[in-house]
Amino acid sequence: MSCWTVLGLTADADTRSIKRQYAALLKQTRPDEDPEGFQRLRDAYEQALSYKEWIQSREEQEAPEPDDRQWDLTGLTVVEVDALHQVMRSLDGISLEELRQRHALAVEQGCAHILEETLLQHCIEQPQSSGPLVDWAVQQYHWFSAWQRLELDEESIDLLLAQQRERVTQPLCDALEQQDSEAFLQAYQGRVNVLWLEGEVHRQWFNRFLSQLLLDSRHWSADIFEQVCAGQGWHSGPSNRCPESEWKRLVARHETPIFLARQRQLAREPLATPQHRAARLLLGNGPFSQRRALARRLHEEDWAQCRQLSSALYANAPEVWADMPGGTAFFWRDWETRFNDWPTYVGVVLACLIGAFTHFIPQGLRLSGLINIVMITTVVFAVIGAGLNWLVHNFAHRWWVLDDRLSARLCLGFAAESPPFGVLRDLVPCALMVAGLSWFFGPIAGAVYATTLATFGLIRRRQVKPHVSWEQTSPLLKVCLTALAAMVFIVVLGVINVIGSQGTVKRNQGLQPWTERLCSRMPATTAECSAPATVEQWYGKEVRP
Incomplete structure (x- = not known):
């Protein structure tokens, strides 16, 4: 816990605010009631004041013309003043040997904590060139471990740790991105020089990072995986350092x-x-x-x-x-939910409609009766077609190999490798439906049904932009379009029915109290009086003088 956390202040608080806050907290923490809390508060207060004095001294030192008279050097010897100057000098371009000498001098004069904080700030501000300094501080000050000085600012330590982690991981990520196995292994071997990775917490973090990196990378190398396993202690069985869930996925990818x-x-x-x-x-x-x-x-x-x-x-x-x-490996996801039997119902509607007109119109059937026949037969044959498809498709699915062999024998040349139809799944139900429609409506209806299915089959097999991602369309849109098509069909049939009913006498029409009708005086076999009767047949034109 840092001194600022104990005092409840931020690091930019001035000396006056520190003293006021300390006075306020003294009223809440009495030495006789909470000696440990009082001592912790006192240490935080003294550390905060020392930190502010160090900041002020550093700012004065970095001024263009520092003036030693502004420092409070009361009671300090010449050697101590010189040591303070040496500790607070800039660390730019300093070598490890010079840093060791400066540290020895700081320890001798009792200002090693100032040098440590100066080094921490320098490493944060210049992360690209401070790698050796950080490694030295890890050994000397035990940074990033449980033994580091508690008075160090936690935010600064966390920021420096994040920078050092990026220094270790970035070469590994770049090497995999470029699919350079040699560069990856070289960067991985350099981890032995990063001393802070020897801690258990950091070792666990590095294991998690490596496992996730290998799983997320598009490039995979068996050599990389094997060397990482040997270096990190990854193996099957107990004491495996790799996370268990990710280890299974790594093994699966290794066996790909x-x-x-x-x-x-x-x-x-x-x-x-x-x-x-x-x-x-x-x-x-x-x-x-x-x-x-x-x-x-x-x-x-x-x-x-x-x-x-x-x-x-x-x-x-x-x-x-x-x-x-x-x-994408899921290019087929729209095919799974697609309703594949709807061409059957389109063929039934067209076959019944065209077959009824070509078969019953020459027999003298009125249009209104024709529409009724079309609607009834469409429903009947649609139900028959649905049941037939369900039965035959399940049978064909069970005898898949036989269906493929029969289909390949019926197709010649290049089509034998990819038959455009299946004998059991396509030809059998189509032939049965054609036979039924031809028996009821004539051969034209059967031909219309077969042509409709063949047309849809050719459209489905047409290779259009195979490398465009297939995405499932909105189910609501499909339902709306289906409902709209059904409504349009019903409206069209209704309009045809209304048009066909014009000029005919319906039931109970023309039964006014007249004594005689034109057809009442004629035999029932007369052609002009055939049912249903028209207005002219019921009401003959009277000769007017």
Whole structure:
């Protein structure tokens, strides 16, 4: 605890303020009640006054023409005055030998504390050239340890310690930034000359710094890791000086080459397990479009494995994920949440709409009845399509290898390496839906459905800016766009229904109390009186004279 903390003052307080504060604290700390507190207060008061006298003497000494008559030299001998001058002289350019001589003189004359504080201030003001002076002070004054003088200002010591830590760590950081292993090892070997690092507290700090530095660096060298382990006492088992959580991550990164070799081997093997599929998606050699096609087939356990593998790559292999699409190991995160079955519903809507017009209009069906058929069949076939996709996709996911083999046999040439479709996951549900739509609406509806799915499949496989980062769009925006599309579809159907109802007589219209109607005198098989009847059929034009 510094003298300023005991007095409750700052270091820039003047002598008058120190005396007033001391007088005020004496009323609260009586010698008979708290002798230790009184002694601590008295020591702090005397130290503060000595410090202010030293500051004043230093300012006077640094003046252009110092005048010794301004000093209070009462009772001092010529030797003591000369020693005081020697202690308070500037330390610029001083050698270690000169510093030792000045320190011996200060100890002999009883002003060693003034030299220590002068040295502390000099090291703070000139950190670039004060490294040897700090090392000497660490040995002589025990700086940065539990045995340093309690009267030293804590803020000054903390500031000097921060500067010295930066002096040790900056070369190491620069070497890793430049990927220079030799420079790093040379700077690391220089730590043996930094004496204050021998303290247990500083040794623990240096271990934490090194472990975090190696983990955060994009450059990794097995030689650096092994030499740091040997120098710092890092090893598996008890008495390991490396933090436990970071040690596991360091070992994992050290074993990254073996891990990457294993994952690349899995990426070349058949896609039999989630590990194989995650490795193929992240580390496969196929084009970007193949990865996007593969992502459509993944299930929850596959995405969980992708998250695990991407996290391992991000933590341990930055040079690998830097070359991935978008420069990130998580380029696939938007694909996980994308709703992949919506092209099926677009194809159902178009097929039902076009198929109903081409199939029922020639049969004489009115537009209002046609709209009702379109709405009902759209819902029915959409439900059938959703159930069919769910059933077939799960079956295809279970028999993944068989699906890939069948797809590769149906595709020729370059497409065999990356089939644009899967027999089980794509062709089977598409063929069943085409058969159902063709049976109900005719072949045109089936062709429209197949063409719609093929178009969306080609658009999805198109390789557009593969190195642009993929970011998940706002779920709220997706919901709003989906709701807007549904509303537009309903409005369009309503408008068509209103237009189609114009010119027709609906139920209970035209039943006024007339004795006869035009069609009432004709047979029910008459073509002009077919239902639904029009206004002209119910109300014939009467011949007026």
